[in-house]
Amino acid sequence: MSSSTLLNPTQPVNQQIYRILRRDIVHCLIPPGTPLSEKEVSIRFEVSRQPVREAFIKLAETGLVQIRPQRGTYVNKISVSQVKNGCFVREAIERAVVKRAASMATDEHLYMLEQLLNQQRTAIDRNQMNDFFQLDDEFHQQLALVADCRLAWDTVENIKATMDRVRYMSLDHVTPPEMLLSQHHEIFDALKRHDEHDVDQAMHRHLHEISQSILLIRKEKRDWFSEE
CATH class of the missing domain: 1.20.120.530 (GntR ligand-binding domain-like)
Structure with a gap:
């Protein structure tokens, strides 16, 4: 997750990060149980942590990840x-x-x-x-x-x-x-x-x-x- 991923500057950053992470999880590139780090994702997309946090919340709403306070964010089992x-x-x-x-x-x-x-x-x-x-x-x-x-x-x-x-x-x-x-x-x-x-x-x-x-x-x- 350390390599940079370019985003479209004309579209909302948080939505783009959400769509890319959603695709990666759906395509089984990120398996169940994998921790998602705000820091690593922000480095990957070269953005601040705020849009990453917003993307994580959207992923949680769709049931793909679980956000555990003080423990981190993890990809859910199916x-x-x-x-x-x-x-x-x-x-x-x-x-x-x-x-x-x-x-x-x-x-x-x-x-x-x-x-x-x-x-x-x-x-x-x-x-x-x-x-x-x-x-x-x-x-x-x-x-x-x-x-x-x-x-x-x-x-x-x-x-x-x-x-x-x-x-x-x-x-x-x-x-x-x-x-x-x-x-x-x-x-x-x-x-x-x-x-x-x-x-x-x-x-x-x-x-x-x-x-x-x-x-x-x-x-x-x-x-x-x-x-x-």
């Missing part, structure tokens, strides 16, 4: 109950989103979604899993925009940090990108038909994968998980 609850809430929101989107999708919306699917195909072909992971999120975010409900995605984004760690660990063998892309195409095809029932069922099948994958990932990385 909470099984938090993942399950997050899956429940996310599915409820996103199934409502796609049903609404089915009646609102225009040719322009469909074109943008199709472009994202093409980019996902390219990422898979090039074995660029980090890019695919990001494009997966962008596809779901675009669905919320089609439904004219940005708040829906903002809500999902705020609750899915712990879930994302399971998603990332599942990519290479439990929920391979080829399968996820096929499910995205099912959602897209139902949207093109403006079929609320089919798009709802397609989203249900797609998001159900995460609740199944946690069972397999927990067996492989038992020491990474807590039952809380």
Whole structure:
């Protein structure tokens, strides 16, 4: 964590540090139990400790870290109950989103979604899993925009940090990108038909994968998980 990481001077520093640390934790570059030092992070980003402290607070709010007064900040284990609850809430929101989107999708919306699917195909072909992971999120975010409900995605984004760690660990063998892309195409095809029932069922099948994958990932990385 000692090497410098350049930040964009036009964006809030604390938000950038939060996003970078969130990505590092989600991508398993910082495993559970790892202590996070305000001093080391401030050196890494060449900033004062205040924006680092603010980033830590945001990470704690999403469940990724625990701040222990007088003892430090540590990356949390993956909470099984938090993942399950997050899956429940996310599915409820996103199934409502796609049903609404089915009646609102225009040719322009469909074109943008199709472009994202093409980019996902390219990422898979090039074995660029980090890019695919990001494009997966962008596809779901675009669905919320089609439904004219940005708040829906903002809500999902705020609750899915712990879930994302399971998603990332599942990519290479439990929920391979080829399968996820096929499910995205099912959602897209139902949207093109403006079929609320089919798009709802397609989203249900797609998001159900995460609740199944946690069972397999927990067996492989038992020491990474807590039952809380």
